[in-house]
């Protein structure tokens with residue numbers, strides 16, 4: 499499905515005074531967001547929208563975005579990445595499950611970056627003056643089992659370890675889910691506010707009912723520079739800083755986690771190579787400290803060598819071994835056979851692209867999907883990379899730690 503009523507529509511960007519916390523400016527529950535450390539984009543209203551599914555979803559979205567950009571007129575004296583026409587989107591993890599991927603050209607975008615702020619409007623956009631409705635905390639949240647119970651998850655991990663021992667499969671990422679039900683519809687703005695405050699190092703997002711704070715940047719393209727933050731290999735935090743430092747050191751030496759991490763870095767470097775030159779891949783990962791977990795992390799950087807947009811680069815990268823496995827085809831088959839979960843848009847690319855192709859796409863982790871038919875209900879997701887040395891009980895505990903950001907945001 500595509501709506502494109504944009505003939506000769508004017509997109510205007512204007513510098514504005516500092517708007518304060520971006521998430522606080524979203525007028526209602528249905529807004530879009532991509533924020534980190536106070537910078538980013540919030541957006542509302544819809545001037546055009548694309549919904550796609552299937553293996554060609556990225557190619558169709560990239561084509562649609564080119565068409566949109568060729569149709570509109572732009573007046574943008576600010577000229578930063580994310581000014582002028584910008585679309586926010588979220589894509590399904592899988593090729594075949596029929597999940598809807600979306601790309602939206604909002605009517606209003608409020609952005610901030612490095613001390614500069616701007617407002618972009620598409621057409622008349624009376625929505626630009628909308629006064630935010632009050633935001634209420636979720637009430638009476640209770641949890642129920644999702645499609646994959648904890649016991650089933652441990653069994654799937656054990657089966658994956660056996661498969662790795664008996665076949666050329668080296669790594670597979672298996673996920674599980676948790677159902678949350680509140681007494682009233684949950685307002686994503688509440689979740690965004692909590693996530694952005696507690697997880698400033700993460701990219702906090704909301705697109706079409708998918709809300710989260712991901713620590714993993716699939717790709718950023720800006721002024722010809724391509725960057726990616728690759729994560730894989732995790733240890734839970736204890737809350738005791740001294741103990742956590744010891745654990746961070748053990749994570750940095752853990753051969754199981756280093757192996758898991760190396761697969762993910764390789765998959766990113768290999769997928770970017772055809773599109774880039776001068777790639778820098780640090781030999782040793784650093785330890786990223788988040789409030790709930792610590793991860794092995796590698797920041798990859800390269801120079802763009804072709805005209806691929808950030809969305810096309812995200813398409814080339816997805817799914818990396820941080821959310822799929824190695825080799826990719828065997829890992830996808832193992833996920834299909836062992837996971838027992840409809841991932842929907844969890845672990846798919848989420849982010850934004852502008853008319854120059856610049857943009858940022860994260861991997862939709864540490865996230866929850868609101869039920870479109872009943873916004874009191876959310877499905878939370880978490881997955882873990884399984885390699886030869888994985889232990890089912892430890893992986894279940896790790897998945898629980900990865901659910902903490904969304905559980906905390908829900909306040910229960």
Ligand SMILES: C=C(O[C@H]1C=CC=C(C(=O)O)[C@@H]1O)C(=O)O
Nearest residue numbers: 729730731732820880881882883
């Ligand atoms: C698949 C998830 O995390 C990935 C990213 C970082 C570390 C991971 C790990 O150590 O298993 C996962 O590869 C998730 O949070 O649902």
